[in-house]
Amino acid sequence: MEKKYVVGLGEALWDVLPEGKKLGGAPANFAFHAGQFGLNSIAVSALGEDKLAEETVQQLEEKGLQYCMPRVPYPTGTVQVKLDDEGIPTYDIKENVAWDNIPFTDEVKAIAENTKAVCWGSLAQRNVVSRETIYKFLDATPADCMKIFDINLRQDFYTKDVICESMKRCNVLKINDEELVLIGRMFGYPGLDIENKCWLILGKYDLDMLVLTCGVNGSYVFTPGEMSFQPTPKVEVADTVGAGDSFTGTFCASILAGMPVTEAHERAVRVSAYVCTQNGAMPVLPEEVK
Template identity: 75%
Template sequence: MNRMIVGLGEALWDCLPEGRKLGGAPANFAFHAAQFGFDAVAVSAVGLDALGDETLKEFDKKGLEYIMPRVDYPTGTVAVELDEEGIPTYDIKQGVAWDNIPFTTDVEMVAQECRAVCFGSLAQRNEVSRNTIYRFLDATPDDCLKIFDINLRQNFYTKDIIKESLKRCDVLKINDEELVTIGRMFGYPGLDIENKCWLILGKYNLKMLVLTCGTNGSYVFTHGDLSFQETPKVNVADTVGAGDSFTGAFTAAILSGMSVKKAHELAVKVSAYVCTQNGAMPKLPEEFTSEIKK
C-alpha cells in the first residue's frame, strides 16, 4: 500500500529571537507525518542562494524527503516575534522562492502517488504557486485525502482563494480566530462556533472539519458526530509548528485506520509536546510515534 503523505506550499526560515529555524507549515506537516512511519515529502521551492543550500542541507540532516526546485528568487524568510505566552506574530517576506513553485515532472509524479496532501492559503498568494497547487490536487488519485489547513496570515488571502480551496479539499483545519474571519467573509457572523462549523462541513461536503481553539480545546466535526479534546496544560517554549504537528499526527493516524476520536487524542498530545520544545520540528518521543502501527 502506498504510504506517501505530502506537505505542499511554503518552505522558509523562521527567524526567532533565539536564532533561525527551518519551518513553513507544509514542511513541518511532512516532518511530523514522517515520524509515524509514512513516506512524507515536502514540496516547495528554494532560491539559488546560500540560504537555499542551507535549507536542503537541513532537510537532509532531519531525514525529510523533499521536492524543492531551485528558482531565481530568494529563499523565504519570516521574522517571528513571540509574546510573553510564546504566541508568535509573523512578518512574511514577499517575492520569494515558494511564491514561484514550478509544476515539474517530479512534482506531478509525487501527486500521482499521494495518499494525503496538506496545503494552505499562504502559498496561494502568488499565481505561480497557486496554479501549481491546483494542478497537484487535480493530479492526485481519487481516494487521496486533501487537507486544507487554512493558515490565514497577514492579508495574504482572498475570499475567492478560500472558496476554491474549500471546494477542492476533504478536510478543513481552522482555528477559532480564523473561523471568525471566515464567518464575516462569507456572511454568517451571527452563528455560534459549532453552528458555523456544521454549516461549512455541509455546504462544502467535507469529510471532516478540525477546529483548534488554543487553550480552550479542539474539535473534530464529522457527519453526525463531534469529538472534543481539552488542551493539556504544559510549560510552553513556543507554539511555532504546533498546529502543523497536530495535522501531521492526525493525518497519519486516520490513514492508519485509527478512529477519529483516537486520532484526535494523539494529535492533541503531539501538539502539546511540540509546544514544550523550541522550533517547529522537534523529534517526537517514541511513546507517541509507537501508537501508530507501521
C-alpha cells in the first residue's frame, strides 16, 4: 500500500433519525469508499470529549477506516432529522460543535504534506476555525495533489466568498444540478444552459475536471475539450444516503489508478447505484461492482 493519503476533510457527525442514530458526514463516507479500492484513505475532522466521540471512534475502527480527529471542548456533531407525515426529511445541523473547531495540529499538517488527493465541502467551512484549518491543509499539500471540492450546499451554511475561495483552491469541482442553478444565480450567469454553465466554470477556475450529477437524469464529467455523460441506472432504492460520496470516492480512486475519464465515470456511476440499493452510507462493495 502506498504511503500517501487520500483524505476526506471536514464534518464528522451523527444523523439522529426517528429510528436511531447513524454515523454520517461526507468526509468519512468519501474516505471509506476510496479505501475500498486499496487507497490509503483517512478521515480528518474533530470530535468532542463525550460519549458520542467514543462511539464515533468505535464505528470508524469497526469499518477499518483510519482517522485523525483531535478532541476539542465542544460537543461531537449531530444532525436532528425529522420526518413529516409524507416521510419528507428536514435537517437541523447543530452549530458550534467539534467539527466547527478542527485544529490544525502537527499531525494534521503531516497528513496534508503527504496527501495525494483530498475532498472537502462547504459545510465544514461555516465556522472560521475549521475554514482556516481547511485552507492551511490545502496550502500544505504537494503541488500535484488532486483537490476535489464537493460543494455540498446545506441549509444556509455557505457564502459566495467561501465558495469562491474553494473553487480557486480546487482542481476538481463536484456539483449537482440544483447547486449549479444556485451558483449560476450567485455568480450572475443564470441564462446559460447546464452544459454552458459547466464549461464556463471549468474555464474560469482553470479546473482539470468538473463533475455534475443530475440524480435520475444522469451525470457528466467535463474536462478541457471533452465531456463524458452516463445515464443513471434504474435500481431498487433502499436509501440514497452516501451515494454521492461513494461516487466521488470511486471516481477519485479510478483517476488516481490511471483510468481514462470515461471508464472512471462509468465505474463511479455503477458503485453509487449499488450504494443506493443498500441501507446506510458505507456498505462493503462486492468485487463485481468494483
